[in-house]
Amino acid sequence: MTILSIDSGLERTGYAIFRNSVYICSGLIKTSKTQIKEKRLKEIYDSVNDLVKKQRPDMIVLERLFFFRNQKTVITISQAQGVILLLAAQNNIPVEFLTPLQIKSIITGYGKADKKAVQKMISLTLKIPDITQDDESDAVACGLAYCYLNKNLIK
Amino acid sequence: MTILSIDSGLERTGYAIFRNSVYICSGLIKTSKTQIKEKRLKEIYDSVNDLVKKQRPDMIVLERLFFFRNQKTVITISQAQGVILLLAAQNNIPVEFLTPLQIKSIITGYGKADKKAVQKMISLTLKIPDITQDDESDAVACGLAYCYLNKNLIK
Numbered sequence: 001m002t003i004l005s006i007d008s009g010l011e012r013t014g015y016a017i018f019r020n021s022v023y024i025c026s027g028l029i030k031t032s033k034t035q036i037k038e039k040r041l042k043e044i045y046d047s048v049n050d051l052v053k054k055q056r057p058d059m060i061v062l063e064r065l066f067f068f069r070n071q072k073t074v075i076t077i078s079q080a081q082g083v084i085l086l087l088a089a090q091n092n093i094p095v096e097f098l099t100p101l102q103i104k105s106i107i108t109g110y111g112k113a114d115k116k117a118v119q120k121m122i123s124l125t126l127k128i129p130d131i132t133q134d135d136e137s138d139a140v141a142c143g144l145a146y147c148y149l150n151k152n153l154i155k
Numbered sequence: 156m157t158i159l160s161i162d163s164g165l166e167r168t169g170y171a172i173f174r175n176s177v178y179i180c181s182g183l184i185k186t187s188k189t190q191i192k193e194k195r196l197k198e199i200y201d202s203v204n205d206l207v208k209k210q211r212p213d214m215i216v217l218e219r220l221f222f223f224r225n226q227k228t229v230i231t232i233s234q235a236q237g238v239i240l241l242l243a244a245q246n247n248i249p250v251e252f253l254t255p256l257q258i259k260s261i262i263t264g265y266g267k268a269d270k271k272a273v274q275k276m277i278s279l280t281l282k283i284p285d286i287t288q289d290d291e292s293d294a295v296a297c298g299l300a301y302c303y304l305n306k307n308l309i310k
Contacts, residue, residue, distance in 0.1 A: 041237055042244035065230050075220050078230045082196055082237030089197035 005143030014135035159212035160298030169290035
């Protein structure tokens with residue numbers, strides 16, 4: 001069972017791969033601010049498509065979007081997520097959504113935990129160095145929370 | 156010069172085609188509420204892709220999104236627009252954005268005109284029966300405003 005978790009954004013899209021509840025890898029897809037929006041969305045699509053072809057996930061896990069505190073980003077984050085959802089449908093990969101509250105509660109035991117606390121718990125749980133890139137750690141947290149939630153405890 | 160104007164939404168996506176500033180056709184792409192979101196986005200993508208293959212637009216014109224009065228829809232509208240923007244990039248079709256204020260001002264002379272006033276002006280200008288489907292008339296208004304804005308006056 002391979003899980004691809006994604007934290008989508010126009011500038012930075014974090015991703016993580018878990019296989020049978022074991023952390024395999026994670027990373028960031030970055031797009032250039034100087035590029036027009038539609039080309040940046042295509043870059044995200046192409047990069048995630050490459051990941052899907054290589055890792056063959058059985059499931060894609062995403063953070064459920066809400067009306068953000070920072071409303072300026074909700075449109076671009078949703079546009080990027082739309083592209084990921086399309087890709088999931090094109091490849092017949094089911095999608096699951098977790099809320100930020102679920103993710104933080106599952107990882108740290110506290111639904112309002114800050115990013116540092118989440119990053120620290122990820123590092124301790126997975127026995128990997130701190131992932132200090134926010135969007136990458138968000139994707140790892142999302143995938144890890146999904147594994148916990150499905151009682152596939154991390155080794 | 157063929158223009159495809161689109162008013163995207165998860166449930167109903169309106170579109171219109173203008174060729175050399177002449178209205179050619181318009182319509183609605185509807186997706187089922189009972190279908191999961193990612194499949195609905197794929198239906199929109201596939202339908203617009205068919206349109207692009209058939210009509211070969213040189214330009215796609217979209218309404219610029221803002222933080223809506225109705226915040227519940229901003230996420231799904233943005234996700235649907237993300238899919239359209241991806242399609243534009245994949246087909247190397249340039250995208251132009253118009254604001255709702257620009258569209259209403261250009262079509263009716265009044266930036267806060269209601270939908271009925273816009274629909275009436277479209278009908279009078281293009282000499283076609285009233286288009287009473289909101290998303291279709293929004294797409295026609297967007298394309299018509301773009302033609303006006305580029306001084307390609309409608310015949």
